[in-house]
Amino acid sequence: QVQLQESGPGLVKPSGTLSLTCVVSGGSISGNNWWSWVRQAPGKGLEWIGEIYHSGTTNYSPSLKSRVTISFGTSKNHFSLKLTSVTAADTAVYYCARYSNFIRRFDFWGQGTLVTVSS
């Protein structure tokens, strides 16, 4: 059973950079899957941020593309999210998730981590 776990600072200052890591266990990052980030502002809906394939190919939400970078770590059992120039509007629960290209759905999710942007 694949498991994902997010980690990172829970508080980021305005204009700073939000950095999160997702550790993948119980399965390989290789395979026909996209490794994704999804966020949810308090009381709001789900917003897709972007994804990375094991080849390193990335796709980003058009609305966040200029501020987002998703990459793999050196050990390649984890992937990371960087979001620059954050504002209070970036306050959200951030989830990492696996998107299966085979079944075409988000089939495994992390528990989510709350990141608050505040001075």
Next chain:
Amino acid sequence: NFVLTQPHFVSESPGKTVTISCTGSSGNISRNYVQWYQQRPGSAPTNVIYEDNKRASGVPDRFSGSIDTSSNSASLTISGLKTEDEADYYCQSYDGSSRMFGGGTKLTVL
């Protein structure tokens, strides 16, 4: 940008049937598969329907998905409603290299 629109709220009584719609902003919604996720407060979403109408493992057959090309919309239907079905429901699809979610529908079972 392809946008998915859902009603904000729906409510129905236990034992009844409810349908949640998800309307595509343009084009043909049947061009790409639609998925549905259930999210309970404080928890990550879980998939209930994938590829328009397939039930995820462990999801009861009270849940079903469909596509209506005439209205360019997808639907999630839950029959024999139970109080445990009360949750937020999100449709999700993709357009080229982008994924997108609908705005979500809060289902109240009262």
